[in-house]
Amino acid sequence: DSLKFKPDFNKDTLGYVWLYLKDPDTLGNYYRAFTKTLGIDSVYLRPYPSVSDDRFFNGQFAEYSLSRGRNPLEDNKYDDNGLDSAGVSRFYFRKGQTVVVKLCSIDAPHYDFWISIEQQFMTDGNPFASPISARSNISGGALGIWGGYGAYLDTLYIPK
Numbered sequence: 001d002s003l004k005f006k007p008d009f010n011k012d013t014l015g016y017v018w019l020y021l022k023d024p025d026t027l028g029n030y031y032r033a034f035t036k037t038l039g040i041d042s043v044y045l046r047p048y049p050s051v052s053d054d055r056f057f058n059g060q061f062a063e064y065s066l067s068r069g070r071n072p073l074e075d076n077k078y079d080d081n082g083l084d085s086a087g088v089s090r091f092y093f094r095k096g097q098t099v100v101v102k103l104c105s106i107d108a109p110h111y112d113f114w115i116s117i118e119q120q121f122m123t124d125g126n127p128f129a130s131p132i133s134a135r136s137n138i139s140g141g142a143l144g145i146w147g148g149y150g151a152y153l154d155t156l157y158i159p160k
Contacts, residue, residue: 003101003156005093006065014092017066017099017156025059030111032149034102035066037093044102045069047091048121051106051114066101067091096160105150109137113145 001022007015023029032051034044047067054062068091070082082090093099106114112135120134138144 003099003154005095005156005158007095008092011092013095014088017093017101017158019064019066019101019103020061021063021103022061023054023057023059027054027058028108029054029058030106030108032104032106032110032114033064033066034104035068035093036100036102037068038098038100040097041068041071042073043071044100045071049115049118051111051118053111068093068099093158095158098155098157100153100155103152103154105152107147109135110145110147110149113137 002020004018004020005015006018007013017035019033030051030053032046034046034050035041036044046069048069050069052064070090074090078084078090084090088094116134134143136143137146
């Protein structure tokens with residue numbers, strides 16, 4: 001329903017985009033978000049986490065904090081900690097930028113697939129984590145997801 005920039009604590013020019021929405025009163029709504037900073041990103045990037053369901057806010061107003069996603073094609077611009085040459089994290093938005101947010105409605109199989117992928121990503125490198133099998137709606141031994149996205153786009157200019 002709306003977007004707002006909120007600076008991070010002790011960083012007045014760097015922060016995150018907050019997405020505010022009114023969830024329908026039917027249980028079982030699933031969402032996936034993307035961001036694109038105009039003039040910087042050539043594609044929509046997925047923040048982490050990028051998927052959510054309405055299990056905890058069905059029929060209510062909800063708010064999400066969105067970071068700038070990681071673009072693997074730009075990894076050479078950042079050190080191993082995700083910091084650029086000025087020491088700024090790749091996941092921040094900056095004052096003066098224009099950010100397009102794409103919020104998508106997805107179905108349950110899509111949500112199950114992406115949440116399983118993100119859970120695997122979150123535990124990568126943890127020797128005590130159980131392996132996670134990505135959930136798929138494709139048969140025949142293939143891995144992936146087939147479905148559609150209902151996309152809603154909104155643009156936020158972050159004043160300097």
